[in-house]
Amino acid sequence: MPIQRLLVANRGEIARRVFATCRRLGIETVAVHSDADAGLPFVREADVAVHLPGATPADTYLRADLVLDAARRAGADAIHPGYGFLSENADFARAVVDAGLTWVGPAPESIEQMGSKVESKKLMEAAGVPVLANLTPDTATEADLPLLVKASAGGGGRGMRIVRALADLPGEIEKASSEAESAFGDGTVFVEPYVEHGRHVEVQVVGHAEGVLVLGERDCSLQRRHQKVVEETPAPGLSDTTRHSLHEAARAAAAAIDYRGAGTVEFLVDAADTSRFWFLEMNTRLQVEHPVTELVHGVDLVDLQLTVAEDRPLDGRAIGETYGHAIEVRLYAEDPAADWQPQSGTLATFDVPGVDGEFDLLNRPGIRLDSGFESGSEVSTHYDAMLAKVIAWGTSRDQAARRLADALAKARLHGLVTNRDLLVRILRAPEFVAGDVSTDFFDRTDVVSTGSTDEGDRGAAVAAAIALAERDRLARTVQRGIPVAWRNVVAHPQRTEFEVSTGSTTEVVEWFGGRDGYAVDGFSVVAASPTTVTLEVDGVRTSYDVAVGATGSHDVDVDSPAGHVRLRLVPRFTDPADAVASGSLLAPMPGTVVRVAVEVGSQVEAGQAVLVLEAMKMQHTVSAPTAGTVTQIDVQPGAQVAAGDVLAVVEGDEA
Structure with missing residues (x-):
């Protein structure tokens, strides 16, 4: 039966993106929202909105029972999971189907097969797709260093740690597991060799009754904290032979599990020898960076998802030839110069000039904007810090990069620190312009510097x-x-x-x-x-x-x-109430205290961890600025703190 009313089990930008396609297709929409998201645009734009009491993901968007109840109360007959949250939860997909609703995604069995990165690597190896070795603390040796600890059940950089000394491996596994448990509800992690100078290249597939459609590849190598910052298609600098091999490996991966719907097969490519690549994982959902593929290939991937979900044949006229080059940047509320600290608060002004379209295909090369926020929106501490995706489509890579840099440079973004200036520097950096991209881009360039004159x-x-x-x-x-x-x-x-x-x-x-x-x-x-x-x-x-x-x-x-x-x-006179004691450790951002590592009276060294905060699904260590004695601790685990709150006091040694 055709879908009449669709609920998006997600928030922000991706909810608005799915709603845009639904409006074009005449499908009614339902939003679910937490307390913190009540004032965001996606709630207002839906035909019907259902409140999920609470603010944290665990209380709202990760509650499958509440989402299904919302669908029942709103009269929805289909659910689209977006990305993140429950999008790759096989139990949720199965519950949607069992409730008699249309699930806009792959079969629960496919999600299960690819949901565990450990098991999926075994499956891909059997299908003839190259994979990296799976290691454990007992089998890893000095020769295997550096190592990468990864969460088996999730992505987005959560639960991921680079290890350069075997002695650090147990501790990093513990940290990664804790972060993965918080983000995905599953603390399972695994260890594999870390390729220092690699490229992250992924292939877009759409599985349907007639086979596996491959819609090119994307390069997503520019990452911070293992989260993507810049994505583009086609991937620069690949030979036709490598491109073909990647596409066929992705096709084989999807065919091995009889995959249906939109998905992405991710590979690690050796930047020094791009003919060498290894399977990383398969994302059984729509990717954040899907707009670049849509613009170059001229297809609406959400429309294709709905086509597969309704069991309709693909329209061959909608799959045209590729044209030009597209680049997407993720605009974050974060401070790159302060170790990428996420920001929260009021986004006073949000204005990107020269936008040719939002959440849609463009009829000519230009700028597309997919945003979850607008001027006056509140950016909370409970969710990812991404404000928007800004995408440029050009006849060539050079044109797309120049157009995107100009749009970002002229944007008015007030109220929060963002990574906008960094994005502009990346797009204008000689290394990027030359197509010299890899996962260690930030380590070997100076683009992260403030650039202030x-x-x-x-x-x-x-x-x-x-x-x-x-x-x-x-x-x-x-x-x-x-x-x-x-x-x-x-x-x-x-x-x-x-x-x-x-x-x-x-x-x-x-x-x-x-x-x-x-x-x-x-x-x-x-x-x-x-x-x-x-x-x-x-x-x-x-x-x-x-x-x-x-x-x-x-x-x-x-x-x-x-x-x-x-x-x-700077005020002419300082209010004494604003003064804090010397040696005070202040909260760098709003968040939740998850661990206090010291006690009053403890002797600490400079750089030693004092507390750990969790904000926007990432953990951040607050360290002692100097050697000294902990004379005061003002918070306990579980406490909510605001930016600038005094957490503890360390009195420095006289020396």
């Missing part, structure tokens, strides 16, 4: 100071005609100080205000308002857009052709 920071600070002065001038209820900061007898300039978020530096702007406007050493102020300031230096004019945070906030965001600079106004 004194000249850019200085111009932004001057513009911010003038904009704030203009805001104060217009806000006055008396003496509105008097120029701001005007004095009969000028004794000294006005002084405005900012902290610059990139590089943790400060900028002090000294300026004068009078009947003839503003005067700043080295700059001519051509025009000024509370939101836009035009400065001239050496005859070159630059306009700066200035956005001041909400009432009471000291944050100022400045956008210009030189890029984005986030500033924080």
Whole structure:
């Protein structure tokens, strides 16, 4: 029977993506949402929304019983799992089928066969697909180093650790298992050799009654913490022979389990010799990076999923020839310069210019945006930190990279630290432009550095100071005609100080205000308002857009052709209540305390773990900044903390 009303057992961007195809096909939609997600766009866009009480994944999106009950109450006749959460849970898929609903995904048996990375490797080896050796702490030797510990039941970098010393292996297995248990409800991990200079290449397949359709490959080698950052198709630098071999290996993998629906077969390719590759895993679901395949191949993969689920034949006219090159970047709320710490809070402004379409195929090369958030959205600590996927489609790889870098550079992203500047540097890096991509890209390039320039920071600070002065001038209820900061007898300039978020530096702007406007050493102020300031230096004019945070906030965001600079106004007087004791360890982000590794009175060394926080499904260690004594611990395991909360105090040794 044709699907009439479909529930998406997921959230954010992927829920909106599935809804977009459903609207085009005339299928009604149902959203499920947690407390934390109630205000997000995907809830508003669904025809019907069902509340799942709670905030954490374990209380909401991972509760199969609640999702099935929501489907019953909303009158849904089909469920699409998206990716993550329950998307590769065979028991959930079986429960959906047993409830008489249409499951938009592969058979539960296929999910089970590929759900365990340990067992799937054995299955692939039997099918003639190359695999890496499976090791254990007892069988691993020095010659096998480095090693990779991986979660058997999940992906996305959770439960994954690189081990370079055998003595560290037991401890890293324990950490990986704990993280996997938290993320996937299954702490099973395995160990295999780690290929230092490898490439992550995956092949898109769609299994149906007529066989296995192969829709090219994607290169997903640029990763941080084993999570993908940049994806593209076709994979650069592969020979036609290697490309064909990868496609056929993926076809054999899907055929070995009679796979039905959209899926991805992932391979590790030797970057030094791309003819050598090994099976990693099969994702029995839609991939995050599926838009690049859709644009180059001209197909709607969600539509194909629904076609297979409804047992309809594939429309051959929908499978056209490939055209051009597509590159996708994952825009995260995280700080790459601070060990990729995830961020949470209000996304004050979210605007990407020049977008040609959202969640859809494009009728010509351009920019596509798939986002789960909008201006004013709250980014919580309970879920992944990805804000959006920005995808560029061009006639060539160079064109796609240039177009994508330009769109990102001109985006207005305020309220949270993001990885936007890093993405721009990646796309413009000579190594990336040359197609020299591998999983160790960040280790062998300097793109992670802040890239902040004194000249850019200085111009932004001057513009911010003038904009704030203009805001104060217009806000006055008396003496509105008097120029701001005007004095009969000028004794000294006005002084405005900012902290610059990139590089943790400060900028002090000294300026004068009078009947003839503003005067700043080295700059001519051509025009000024509370939101836009035009400065001239050496005859070159630059306009700066200035956005001041909400009432009471000291944050100022400045956008210009030189890029984005986030500033924080330094108050003239410090509130004593804001002071903290010397040696205080502050929470770097909102999260949950999962472990306290020391006690009051413990002697610690610099860099020694004091606490472990969990935020956005990842664990983060808070370490002692110096050798000393733990004199205070203010939290216990299970405690919820906000960014900046005092967790503990370490008093440094006098030496």
